Amino acid sequence: MYERNVIVVNRLGLHARAAAKLVRAATAFRGGLRVERADGGGAADAKSILSVLALAAACGTELRVVCTGPDEREAVEAVCALVESGFGEEVEA
Amino acid sequence: MSRRGRTGKRERKWLGVAVSEGAAVGRVMRVHGGAPAQVYHATVDASDVRRELRRFHAALRLARRQLVTLKRRAEHLLGSEHASIFDAHLLMLEDPKLGGDVEKYILDERANAEWAVKVVGDRLLAVYANIKDDYLRERSSDVEDVLGRLLAALSGESRSSRLTEDAVLVAEELLPSAVAELDFAHVRAIVSDAGGWTSHAAIIARGLGIPAVVGVRDLFRHARTGDEIAVDAVRGEILLHPAQAIREELASRTSGRKPAACPTHDAGRAPLLTGDGVEIILRANVELPAEFDGVKRYGARGVGLYRSEFLFSQRGGRVPSEDEQFRAYAQLAELTGDDGAKIRLFDLGGDKLGAGEPETERNPALGLRAIRLCLRREDVLRTQARAVLRAAARGRLDLVLPMISDIDDVRRARTVIDDERTRLIGEGVEIGAIKIGAMIEVPSAVFVAEKLAREVDFFSLGTNDLVQYLLAVDRSNDEVAEWFRSLHPAVLQSVQRAVSAARDARIPSIVCGEMASGPAYATVLVGLGARELSMTATAIPRVRAALAGIEIGAAEEIAGECLAASTADEAEEIVRLRLGARWPQLFPPKALPAPKAGRYNSEQAVRGGPTAS
Numbered sequence: 001m002y003e004r005n006v007i008v009v010n011r012l013g014l015h016a017r018a019a020a021k022l023v024r025a026a027t028a029f030r031g032g033l034r035v036e037r038a039d040g041g042g043a044a045d046a047k048s049i050l051s052v053l054a055l056a057a058a059c060g061t062e063l064r065v066v067c068t069g070p071d072e073r074e075a076v077e078a079v080c081a082l083v084e085s086g087f088g089e090e091v092e093a
Numbered sequence: 094m095s096r097r098g099r100t101g102k103r104e105r106k107w108l109g110v111a112v113s114e115g116a117a118v119g120r121v122m123r124v125h126g127g128a129p130a131q132v133y134h135a136t137v138d139a140s141d142v143r144r145e146l147r148r149f150h151a152a153l154r155l156a157r158r159q160l161v162t163l164k165r166r167a168e169h170l171l172g173s174e175h176a177s178i179f180d181a182h183l184l185m186l187e188d189p190k191l192g193g194d195v196e197k198y199i200l201d202e203r204a205n206a207e208w209a210v211k212v213v214g215d216r217l218l219a220v221y222a223n224i225k226d227d228y229l230r231e232r233s234s235d236v237e238d239v240l241g242r243l244l245a246a247l248s249g250e251s252r253s254s255r256l257t258e259d260a261v262l263v264a265e266e267l268l269p270s271a272v273a274e275l276d277f278a279h280v281r282a283i284v285s286d287a288g289g290w291t292s293h294a295a296i297i298a299r300g301l302g303i304p305a306v307v308g309v310r311d312l313f314r315h316a317r318t319g320d321e322i323a324v325d326a327v328r329g330e331i332l333l334h335p336a337q338a339i340r341e342e343l344a345s346r347t348s349g350r351k352p353a354a355c356p357t358h359d360a361g362r363a364p365l366l367t368g369d370g371v372e373i374i375l376r377a378n379v380e381l382p383a384e385f386d387g388v389k390r391y392g393a394r395g396v397g398l399y400r401s402e403f404l405f406s407q408r409g410g411r412v413p414s415e416d417e418q419f420r421a422y423a424q425l426a427e428l429t430g431d432d433g434a435k436i437r438l439f440d441l442g443g444d445k446l447g448a449g450e451p452e453t454e455r456n457p458a459l460g461l462r463a464i465r466l467c468l469r470r471e472d473v474l475r476t477q478a479r480a481v482l483r484a485a486a487r488g489r490l491d492l493v494l495p496m497i498s499d500i501d502d503v504r505r506a507r508t509v510i511d512d513e514r515t516r517l518i519g520e521g522v523e524i525g526a527i528k529i530g531a532m533i534e535v536p537s538a539v540f541v542a543e544k545l546a547r548e549v550d551f552f553s554l555g556t557n558d559l560v561q562y563l564l565a566v567d568r569s570n571d572e573v574a575e576w577f578r579s580l581h582p583a584v585l586q587s588v589q590r591a592v593s594a595a596r597d598a599r600i601p602s603i604v605c606g607e608m609a610s611g612p613a614y615a616t617v618l619v620g621l622g623a624r625e626l627s628m629t630a631t632a633i634p635r636v637r638a639a640l641a642g643i644e645i646g647a648a649e650e651i652a653g654e655c656l657a658a659s660t661a662d663e664a665e666e667i668v669r670l671r672l673g674a675r676w677p678q679l680f681p682p683k684a685l686p687a688p689k690a691g692r693y694n695s696e697q698a699v700r701g702g703p704t705a706s
Contacts, residue, residue, distance in 0.1 A: 020181035
């Protein structure tokens with residue numbers, strides 16, 4: 001198992017389009033990927049947009065990305081990089 | 094006595110938030126938002142459970158096909174940035190959490206497919222309803238949208254509706270797919286009970302120049318399809334069964350959406366002369382392909398500002414290739430013919446190109462963006478220059494360099510462009526002559542305007558950024574909206590200096606910020622010496638009507654008084670009093686900027702509010 005924490009930096013948070021990008025990224029890997037709120041406020045299957053949206057991760061929320069599988073490290077790093085990049089959107093200064 | 098509309102019904106007024114400026118008179122077209130209200134519940138025989146599952150899967154396939162088509166259409170019309178919402182819808186539709194739960198419910202409860210979708214959907218929505226963050230909670234409308242589509246597919250309905258020529262869409266909440274499914278050419282305005290600045294409907298309406306008012310409580314319940322309705326999306330006023338006088342007043346202000354108010358091809362093409370015979374040229378600002386139609390329709394003399402960064406967002410942030418750019422610019426050249434188009438180099442921040450370190454840019458508006466980014470990422474500049482030079486063989490194209498702060502920026506960019514020209518000639522590729530202009534939007538460029546004018550072929554004044562940089566006000570920050578003052582004397586002096594410098598150097602100058610799109614401000618700009626203005630195409634008819642009635646001498650006099658004002662308030666007061674006194678028929682009190690209290694909010698609501706990205 002491999003895991004890493006990451007903070008949501010784009011101003012609008014994990015909204016529908018951002019969540020879609022995250023899910024598309026996650027489905028590229030074989031391992032089972034989970035995204036959890038670091039504050040224990042919820043956990044989601046990273047390959048299900050409906051559960052990712054239910055995390056209600058606004059800007060500033062700390063998330064933990066967890067993966068178990070043959071490509072666990074790459075999967076977690078790819079998802080974290082996407083979150084850190086602000087999904088290519090406006091980032092809160 | 095209360096006023097009555099044409100059908101004798103009493104005029105009724107609603108107030109909302111104007112999210113896309115404009116005005117329109119038309120007939121109500123009610124658009125139902127999400128799921129149909131009534132979903133029946135039936136317990137099916139064990140033998141029919143399979144049939145319900147099959148119906149559910151068929152509905153999923155139909156909904157999927159619709160979404161794929163919709164996504165493609167939105168990509169074409171609006172670019173991938175807006176279309177990406179449908180990718181989210183597709184993922185929702187395919188989400189195992191939805192499909193799996195619905196199947197399980199059908200099997201366990203022996204329920205009909207409709208009921209299973211409704212129960213599972215309601216459970217999902219209940220989760221989102223508790224979300225505290227406004228923006229994220231608003232996203233539950235996307236889930237509702239998908240559920241509604243699925244239910245409609247189960248009933249075999251198509252959700253798109255035929256629109257009449259003068260449709261004003263009235264909805265409880267206008268969902269993104271409803272907006273994308275619309276035939277934009279027929280929509281005069283959009284009004285919804287719910288919604289805010291960040292709703293997709295608002296963003297798309299702004300992109301297409303369709304007047305829109307949201308947050309109009311309870312209108313949907315009272316409006317019937319076919320009712321007459323007047324929309325004032327400057328003040329956020331809605332009138333149902335409007336009285337004749339209001340209809341006429343608004344019709345005169347509608348930005349030409351109504352075919353009757355639309356200038357005929359010839360009228361639109363006739364030179365615009367002021368009352369005393371000075372020619373003013375009006376061009377269009379263009380970003381989305383959906384706006385191309387408006388260039389001719391509203392009588393624009395070509396495109397005064399093409400925001401090429403659209404090509405970026407259309408490709409999801411990938412640098413468009415030389416050929417992709419060439420095709421886009423060639424289309425622009427063919428569209429605008431002899432009038433031509435001015436293409437602004439990619440006006441992007443460093444984060445968009447992966448150059449520089451976005452996380453270390455603490456002040457992106459002052460960072461590695463626009464011309465600076467083009468000079469840093471020379472490969473991108475070279476590709477764009479080649480594409481424009483090649484497309485210029487098809488028509489008149491010019492290139493505008495954004496965010497020039499020093500003449501050296503111009504010289505460096507020119508060297509690269511000249512280099513590519515030489516190369517293309519060497520390669521035997523057909524190219525056209527292009528003029529190169531500088532955006533005047535950074536105060537330092539104003540201070541060296543006289544010298545800068547000798548190094549470029551024209552000036553483009555971007556008033557939005559000029560105000561932002563000159564007054565040190567972040568346009569996207571609502572907290573400082575009251576300091577964003579287009580009529581600040583320092584702004585007016587800068588415009589005058591730049592325009593005069595261009596005139597003295599015998600090069601053209603064009604003002605292409607939002608300021609040019611209001612008749613009162615446009616009059617001041619002309620008074621300051623501007624002879625070419627570029628604006629959202631839909632604004633052209635109203636600006637044209639105003640400028641045709643003024644005299645230059647008087648406009649100069651009023652602009653002169655504004656220049657001499659000490660504060661922005663004073664300048665605005667001069668505009669309000671003097672324009673109305675000089676040309677009462679052109680500037681009735683309602684057409685002038687509102688007096689202090691309401692003004693900042695309404696201007697900000699139209700121009701500076703947050704946009705979803």
